[in-house]
Amino acid sequence: xxxxxxxxxxxxxxxxxxxxxxxxxxxxxxxxxxxxxxxxxxxxxxxxxxxxxxxxxxxxxxxxxxxxxxxxxxxxxxxxxxxxxxxxxxxxxxxxxxxxxxxxxxxxxxxxxxxxxxxxxxxxxxxxxxxxxxxxxxxxxxxxxxxxxxxxxxxxxxxxxxxxxxxxxxxxxxxxxxxxxxxxxxxxxxxxxxxxxxxxxxxxxxxxxx
Amino acid sequence: xxxxxxxxxxxxxxxxxxxxxxxxxxxxxxxxxxxxxxxxxxxxxxxxxxxxxxxxxxxxxxxxxxxxxxxxxxxxxxxxxxxxxxxxxxxxxxxxxxxxxxxxxxxxxxxxxxxxxxxxxxxxxxxxxxxxxxxxxxxxxxxxxxxxxxxxxxxxxxxxxxxxxxxxxxxxxxxxxxxxxxxxxxxxxxxxxxxxxxxxxxxxxxxxxxxxxxxxxxxxxxxxxxxxxxxxxxxxxxxxxxxxxxxxxxxxxxxxxxxxxxxxxxxxxxxxxxxxxxxxxxxxxxxxxxxxxxxxxxxxxxxxxxxxxxxxxxxxxxxxxxxxxxxxxxxxxxxxxxxxxxxxxxxx
Numbered sequence: 224x225x226x227x228x229x230x231x232x233x234x235x236x237x238x239x240x241x242x243x244x245x246x247x248x249x250x251x252x253x254x255x256x257x258x259x260x261x262x263x264x265x266x267x268x269x270x271x272x273x274x275x276x277x278x279x280x281x282x283x284x285x286x287x288x289x290x291x292x293x294x295x296x297x298x299x300x301x302x303x304x305x306x307x308x309x310x311x312x313x314x315x316x317x318x319x320x321x322x323x324x325x326x327x328x329x330x331x332x333x334x335x336x337x338x339x340x341x342x343x344x345x346x347x348x349x350x351x352x353x354x355x356x357x358x359x360x361x362x363x364x365x366x367x368x369x370x371x372x373x374x375x376x377x378x379x380x381x382x383x384x385x386x387x388x389x390x391x392x393x394x395x396x397x398x399x400x401x402x403x404x405x406x407x408x409x410x411x412x413x414x415x416x417x418x419x420x421x422x423x424x425x426x427x428x429x430x431x432x433x
Numbered sequence: 434x435x436x437x438x439x440x441x442x443x444x445x446x447x448x449x450x451x452x453x454x455x456x457x458x459x460x461x462x463x464x465x466x467x468x469x470x471x472x473x474x475x476x477x478x479x480x481x482x483x484x485x486x487x488x489x490x491x492x493x494x495x496x497x498x499x500x501x502x503x504x505x506x507x508x509x510x511x512x513x514x515x516x517x518x519x520x521x522x523x524x525x526x527x528x529x530x531x532x533x534x535x536x537x538x539x540x541x542x543x544x545x546x547x548x549x550x551x552x553x554x555x556x557x558x559x560x561x562x563x564x565x566x567x568x569x570x571x572x573x574x575x576x577x578x579x580x581x582x583x584x585x586x587x588x589x590x591x592x593x594x595x596x597x598x599x600x601x602x603x604x605x606x607x608x609x610x611x612x613x614x615x616x617x618x619x620x621x622x623x624x625x626x627x628x629x630x631x632x633x634x635x636x637x638x639x640x641x642x643x644x645x646x647x648x649x650x651x652x653x654x655x656x657x658x659x660x661x662x663x664x665x666x667x668x669x670x671x672x673x674x675x676x677x678x679x680x681x682x683x684x685x686x687x688x689x690x691x692x693x694x695x696x697x698x699x700x701x702x703x704x705x706x707x708x709x710x711x712x713x714x715x716x717x718x719x720x721x722x723x724x725x726x727x728x729x730x731x732x733x734x735x736x737x738x739x740x741x742x743x744x745x746x747x748x749x750x751x752x753x754x755x756x757x758x759x760x761x762x763x764x765x766x767x768x769x770x771x772x773x774x775x776x777x778x779x780x781x
Contacts, residue, residue: 252638253756256606258580259498308757325615327603398763402756 226373228423229363233377234384235416236297236355241388242396242409243304243352244269247345250307250402254315255337264338265345272346276353283354284361290420293358297417300351305410307344308403314343352413356381493591497583500627504591513559513587515627521559521592528593529568532561535693538700539659540565540730541737542620544718545704546655547727549573549619553651555607555639556624557584560594567600569729576618577602578610608638608647617653623660637759640677644756645684649705658685658703663696673764674699675751678743683753689715690741712740 248265255261283292318339322328328336360374396405492511493504500515510531513521524531539562542549550573554562557579566575579585582604588594596602603610607625627634638644648658660681664671678701681688685703687710692699710718719737722728730736754761 249637252636253608253641253643256580256609257636257638258606319609319612322613324613326613327605328609328613333605398760401758 225363225365225427226376228427229359229373230376230380232416232419233356233359233381234387235412236352237381237384238388238391239304239384239409239413239416240269240273240349240352241385242392242405243345243349245389245392246396246402246405246409247341249397250311250344250406251315251337251340254319255340258333258337260334261337264335264341268338268341268346269349271342272349273353276350277357279350280354281357281361284358288362290359290362290423293355294417294419294421296351296354297420298414300348301410301412301414301417303410304348304413305407307406307410311344315340318343348413355416493587495583495587497581499581499583502583502587504587511591513592518627520627521561523559523561523564523592528564532565533698534695535661535698535700536561536565536624537730537732537736538661538691538693538698538739539622539624540569540728540733541691541700541702542622542657542659543722543728544710544715544737545657545702545706546619546653547718547722547725551616551618551653552576552620552622553578553611553614553616553618554622554624555610557588557594557602558624559592560588562622562624563594563600564592565730567597571599574599574601576616578605578607580604580606607636608644611647611651614651617651617656619653619656621648621652621656621658623648623658626661626663635673635761637754637761638756640680640761641754641756641759642680642683645681645703649684649703652705654705656705660701660703662699662701664699672751673761675746675749676754676761676764677701678746678749679751680754682747688743690743690746691736691739692741694735694739712738715740 244265247269248262251261251265280293283296318336322332356377360370360377363377364370364373392405400408490506491503492506493502495502501517503514505512505514506525509525511523511525512519522531522533539554542552549570552566552573552575554566554575554577557563557577563575563577566573577600579588579602585594585602585604589596594600594602607623611621623639625636625639645658652658658681660677662674662677664674678688678690681701681703685705686707687704689702689704689710690699691702715737716734719728719734723733752758
């Protein structure tokens with residue numbers, strides 16, 4: 224039961240991360256253009272978020288092995304994601320308009336500004352989402368002898384979700400929904416995952432694994 | 434942004450660069466090991482040596498962050514290809530010739546402003562439009578924005594593009610450049626689409642209503658935007674063309690259509706002036722410009738005659754593209770439906 228809950232949840236977090244990555248690159252284009260550096264920085268920044276999120280999720284899982292803790296992370300992350308269309312333009316403006324008008328932007332900042340833009344918008348939600356897999360591996364593991372199997376399942380489910388996220392965003396969502404709608408829908412999905420984590424503790428007692 | 438000269442004919446690479454024939458074993462069964470060595474050596478040589486287009490008069494070949502570029506000389510013409518599709522062409526004997534016909538529609542802004550001084554071109558490619566402006570209108574300052582620094586290098590080295598006080602080239606995204614520019618231009622000329630075997634590529638942030646508003650804010654009172662769109666086989670029925678038309682029309686009071694004669698390009702001209710000129714009036718203005726010596730392009734009047742009325746396109750339902758919703762990739766697929774959502778053709 225726990226393994227099933229964990230794999231379902233990380234499938235969805237993996238999905239949400241890649242929707243944010245792909246749609247995010249599209250979103251950044253109106254401010255930074257569709258340059259090579261936009262894709263480079265978007266991929267790079269999402270990976271930074273993943274690295275930090277994994278580390279955070281692992282530490283949290285050992286200290287508080289209750290999914291409610293994960294809910295505390297994912298609910299605000301969902302809210303933040305849904306609000307991207309409202310707060311992001313101001314932040315991106317600040318990044319771009321700090322260069323004096325009518326002059327070429329120095330090459331270094333042509334490269335780094337998109338990374339800065341990716342970071343201020345996508346770092347926090349992706350970080351929270353990335354905390355889920357290590358957290359849920361710990362939570363779903365009943366016996367240390369099974370940790371290999373559980374972690375394998377969780378990794379596989381999370382990556383499968385990410386694969387779905389890439390293709391669904393690129394082939395479907397971009398053609399049928401506006402960017403704002405995609406961010407709102409993804410935010411709602413993340414908040415729902417958070418709610419699910421919140422309520423899981425009630426159904427399942429804390430992990431007996433030691 | 435991606436600033437490429439677009440091309441109509443899709444370049445078919447010649448049958449050069451095929452793998453060499455598998456070496457035959459000269460000594461029969463005894464030499465299996467030797468044959469293996471030969472095979473390994475031949476495969477290695479093929480990997481190193483099998484550059485595509487190797488026998489097609491390739492003058493230069495490189496890969497930038499955006500494209501695999503080749504410069505090819507054949508039959509007196511030099512062409513620039515991105516990822517196997519020709520973007521620009523130039524006669525080796527006379528660099529002012531050999532260009533694609535659609536680039537001549539970029540002279541049409543003179544019809545609305547016979548005293549142009551400042552022109553912005555988004556997209557450099559092989560520099561056809563830049564060379565033409567330098568030749569025919571040496572008093573006009575042409576600012577060019579090109580995304581890819583390697584394109585600029587190739588244009589300098591192989592297509593005779595020379596930066597000068599009247600031709601300044603900035604390496605930047607077209608939209609970012611415009612947003613931060615404090616200048617106003619008499620004309621903005623957009624040629625930033627690419628096409629290859631996988632279809633067109635449109636930078637979506639250069640086709641939204643917000644982009645056209647930005648362009649309009651950087652035009653002088655009589656300024657015009659000339660916008661090159663490449664359509665698919667359906668031409669007029671193209672969902673993309675209808676969407677671009679309606680989006681431009683949401684910002685510019687008048688939008689004129691000039692379908693190229695020799696390719697599937699359509700050059701849309703948006704004017705800040707709300708006066709709608711008839712084809713006869715445009716022709717008369719063209720005649721005056723040629724007589725007055727302002728425009729010396731030999732085919733100028735022919736290009737004016739390609740004008741098509743925009744009524745059919747205005748009647749085609751299509752959604753105004755915005756930063757928030759610009760499914761240009763979906764619109765580019767053959768058979769893409771003309772998208773009508775409840776708020777179709779409305780502005781947001």
